[in-house]
Amino acid sequence: MGISSNTLINMEKIRKEQGLTWLRMINMIKNNTMENKIRRSISFVAPTIIPLLFIILWELFARKVGNNAILPQVTTVAKHFININADVIGIGSIPKNILYSLVRVFIGYILAIIAGLPLGLLMGYSRRVKGALNLFISLFQPVPAIAWRPLVLGWFGVMSVATIFDLDYGPTYAIMDNFKLSMIFLIFLSAFFPIWGNTMFGVSNVQQVLVESALVLGASKKDIFFHVLLPGAGPNIVNGLKSGLTAAWSCLVAAEMLPGSMSGLGYLISHAYELARMDLIVAGIICIGVIGALFDGIYSRISDKYFSWQRLVR
Amino acid sequence: MNNIVFKLNNIGKVYNENEKNELTVIKNLNLEIKENEFLCIVGPSGCGKSTLLRILAGLELPTEGEIYYRGKVLRKPTKDIGMVFQNYSLMPWLTVEENIALGLKFQNMPKERQKERVNEYLEMIGLTKFRYSKPYELSGGMQQRVAIARSLANNPDVLLMDEPFGALDAYTRIQLQKELLRIWEKYKKTIVFITHSVDEAVYLADRIILMSRNQGAIEVDIQVDIPRIRDRANPRYAELNQHLLDALEELNKGQ
Incomplete structure (x- = not known):
């Protein structure tokens, strides 16, 4: 990969206008590439992927088992969080x-x-x-x-x-x-x-x-x-x-x-x-x-x- | 003006006394250090030079003999005897300016005066721009500059330096040596400086002491009369350098 000397001269001009250090300038360029944007959004989504997979697997197993006393379905559990203020088994919400x-x-x-x-x-x-x-x-x-x-x-x-x-x-x-x-x-x-x-x-x-x-x-x-x-x-x-x-x-x-x-x-x-x-x-x-x-x-x-x-x- | 700052009478230091691993580091050491003197102590590692400096700082007590600071027996560290350590001695959680102000805070100096003092010393070491930085954001050379400024801001009578430039690269080291001399001429302190570099000692000192591993015996004690700023190309500089190196080699042979 090569950068022409013209590009460099232009970059230096912009850098001086903005009063940036080279390090800061390079970081800004790095952070703004398309690849980086994608990478950042992935790192934002990544932590939710495994829990989601876990919930899906749980639901699949629960349906297969078909017995709430062994493994309740996701929806049955979620109900408690939707009706959060409901009294449960006589001990309050x-x-x-x-x-x-x-x-x-x-x-x-x-x-x-x-x-x-x-x-x-x-x-x-x-x-x-x-x-x-x-x-x-x-x-x-x-x-x-x-x-x-x-x-x-x-x-x-x-x-x-x-x-x-x-x-x-x-x-x-x-x-x-x-x-x-x-x-x-x-x-x-x-x-x-x-x-x-x-x-x-x-x-x-x-x-x-x-x-x-x-x-x-x-x-x-x-x-x-x-x-x-x-x-x-x-x-x-x-x-x-x-x-x-x-x-x-x-x-x-x-x-x-x-x-x-x-x-x-x-x-x-x-x-x-x-x-x-x-x-x-x-x-x-x-x-x-x-x-x-x-x-x-x-x-x-x-x-x-x-x-x-x-x-x-x- | 040639007052005696330190007087050491038959100092001895034994670690783990009366135990199996008893170790005599220093024995029967006599030394006088004069006011405004720039004294360098050179010696191979393990010769007890650091121990000697710690005794001068009051951080350790001799197991034998007496140490007098300005005519009084020295028993514990005081703000009049400052010390610069080899490295990592800045409080890592404080900024540069807070580090320099640390001793002033211990003396309960009013905030306004602390600020003036800190500004003066920040300027002296040329790090005003870095006043809000934390030590880990600075290079090793900058950290040592701050450590020196911190000691000097306290306005000590004596400055002890324990291989303060030992962990720096050659170029930074030479820069800091020059700066230290400039500071010393300006503030006129008594400085006791430990190094294992003969060149550093010849460049800096008024007087050089060579210690040996033989229970910290002082083998050489000479005055350096080369005018400052010293030129490393000066034949007398080279001659003295060689003389001390030979003496060191002789000492190592004897071990």
Whole structure:
């Protein structure tokens, strides 16, 4: 492929008129070729192709099976999302159950942040504190939250937000009684470890040379903590917050299957199972998946926006 | 004016003392560094020159002997003793101007004055256009310029430099050497500069120290009296260069 010298001279003229650098100019030309336009529209469509194929295959199988109690048809499931506000199997609408689940997750998650973040920071910062606590906390890390279930039930029984605040019987009590301590504790446990672990890792892995270069600039201990360790650990902290939320959300089904729960996506699934309503189970799974992906997406956006330096360092 | 900035009395540094892997890096080292002196420390890798510099910075304490900075025992880093590291020492999450202002922020300097200071040093290193760039967007040479500006903006009494141009290509290296001399003449700091390049030392220094792997012993301590700007084609330059290279080779033979 050749470019005539005339073309080049014209391009240079345009470049100067527009006040562009060569790099920018070349990029603009590249982005405007037909081939590139097609490529970009393909990359826009591509992520939807596999889900679409999946849905088609699902529908084909479901028709072949012909039994809603084994594999419901796409349309049966979609019906739940079209009549989204309809009451299902006597436990309220899907959005209402999503809301209960979200509130539970956020209470447990926020408690996990309150405990995990400062503890991770402290243990990343001070070797002495880490030495004293690391073994103890690590012992609990491999235990799946659900294994705590019998113990937790024994401790908290039917205690809920309503009972600890000693609310009077009434509509508020009915709502607040949905938020059982046992469930919140399990969600807390599953969110705690990723938040604590990633924060600790992040702080203790800040490059030593950054700490030292702050020291020779006259930084105090406080300066080191707030201006070097905290921002340096930022990407790992956000990563921990993200994994913590994902863990909390996936622990939800387990937590909501605990006795005493009368609402939430997990309860919806387990109750639908008792009634052999596979279509509702699939609808519940879709909700859990989509909301989990949203959480993930939000944190990925935060990461990309504030921590772009991390991928590009070195 | 020839005040003593640093005085080192029988300094020793032993790592992992009383353990199986005990390692004596420096033993019985005596050294005086004068005000406004441009001192280069040359030596093979592993001779303890970096350790010595870290002791001067207060980042490490000697296990034996005393180090005095302006007549007082040095125990920890201070803003009066600046240091430029070999590379990657800029805060990657801060912009160029925020990096240069970092030390000023630690001193709680008012924002307006910080800005003036930052502008002055951005101009000095010729990177005003890049003030809002992040370090990863800069070349290695530009990053080191920022690191030097960051140290100088703090107005230190002494500037320690640990192979600051070691990771740069030959051309950039020579450019930065010239710039450093220009800066040194303008701001008149005491500079202790570590390098493993004999040529770099001869080009820059008032005084050159050669350290050996033999527990950081100072084998050569000479004044360089070639007038600046030094011409690498000057026979005395070449002669001194050769003399130091020979001495280094002699040291390596002894190992």
